[in-house]
Amino acid sequence: MPELPEVETVVRALRPQLVGRTIQAVRNRWPRHIATPTLDELQARIHGRTFQAIERRAKYIVCHLTGKETLLFHLKMTGHLAVVSALLPENKHSHTIFSLNNDEELRFTDPRKFGRVYLVANIDDLLGGLGPEPLLSDFTPQLLRTRLQKHKRAIKPTLLDQTVIAGIGNIYADEALHEARILPTRPANSLILSELDRLHHGIQKVLRLGIEREGASISQYVKPDGTKGDMQNAVAVFRRTGDVCYRCGRVIERIILGGRATHFCPGCQV
DNA sequence: ACCGGAGCCTGTTAGC
DNA sequence: TGCTAACAGGCTCCGG
Numbered sequence: 001m002p003e004l005p006e007v008e009t010v011v012r013a014l015r016p017q018l019v020g021r022t023i024q025a026v027r028n029r030w031p032r033h034i035a036t037p038t039l040d041e042l043q044a045r046i047h048g049r050t051f052q053a054i055e056r057r058a059k060y061i062v063c064h065l066t067g068k069e070t071l072l073f074h075l076k077m078t079g080h081l082a083v084v085s086a087l088l089p090e091n092k093h094s095h096t097i098f099s100l101n102n103d104e105e106l107r108f109t110d111p112r113k114f115g116r117v118y119l120v121a122n123i124d125d126l127l128g129g130l131g132p133e134p135l136l137s138d139f140t141p142q143l144l145r146t147r148l149q150k151h152k153r154a155i156k157p158t159l160l161d162q163t164v165i166a167g168i169g170n171i172y173a174d175e176a177l178h179e180a181r182i183l184p185t186r187p188a189n190s191l192i193l194s195e196l197d198r199l200h201h202g203i204q205k206v207l208r209l210g211i212e213r214e215g216a217s218i219s220q221y222v223k224p225d226g227t228k229g230d231m232q233n234a235v236a237v238f239r240r241t242g243d244v245c246y247r248c249g250r251v252i253e254r255i256i257l258g259g260r261a262t263h264f265c266p267g268c269q270v
Numbered sequence: 271a272c273c274g275g276a277g278c279c280t281g282t283t284a285g286c
Numbered sequence: 287t288g289c290t291a292a293c294a295g296g297c298t299c300c301g302g
Binding site: 076077114150 | 271272273274275276278280281
């Protein structure tokens with residue numbers, strides 16, 4: 001399930017393969033894969049454009065093209081992007097394929113069909129409502145406090161709200177709360193200053209660890225080259241239900257919170 | 271304004 | 287063992 005570290009890993013892999021390449025054609029075998037505009041308009045607007053820069057914003061992959069167009073991808077649950085030889089046999093779930101000017105193709109494959117392609121002239125239309133990037137310097141404990149004070153619902157689903165903080169998903173929310181020793185059921189606006197400091201530190205620590213380990217290959221996620229990340233071997237609580245906490249020895253529990261599986265240690269998270 | 275739940279999807283897993 | 291039903295969850299939309 002690609003979250004900030006997984007998407008960052010994908011961006012870092014794709015960047016040297018795509019920057020400077022020109023899109024010659026687009027093929028699509030499932031029209032709803034393209035969220036905006038229509039397939040016809042996408043093809044008309046994208047033909048002949050060159051990748052100038054590729055970056056990540058929240059869980060979006062943002063490709064700046066010549067002509068002030070921006071191509072974006074969201075992998076959602078099972079999306080996979082890779083640059084491969086045009087001779088490689090196609091996967092039946094490769095819904096949208098971009099032919100490049102070097103006998104390679106950028107293929108967006110997604111069995112679950114949650115992922116989407118966007119082409120926009122103004123990225124703020126799509127990204128304007130997102131919360132701050134948790135690894136940038138302007139994300140301070142004070143900013144975290146300001147963002148969380150507005151919400152009285154549980155801290156775990158609040159961390160998943162992309163308008164509050166951008167990029168955190170189910171794995172890293174559970175991991176950050178464990179790192180910070182905070183129960184996921186705590187109301188977001190109930191955290192005291194010392195807890196906010198720990199949570200700020202915990203969020204950054206687990207996200208940086210996830211990037212360093214090139215993502216968590218839990219369920220479907222693999223890197224663009226098809227190999228696994230390593231973060232699944234470094235989680236403290238996620239899907240460790242029934243195992244002992246490395247920090248205090250109590251048994252990890254699993255509850256449903258905000259409709260999401262939530263893993264925590266009842267011994268050291270309060 | 272805020273919040274919880276449904277819906278989107280299909281491969282994988284759990285349970286009978 | 288083999289089948290079916292439940293589950294997985296990021297995000298948007300809708301209704302309370």
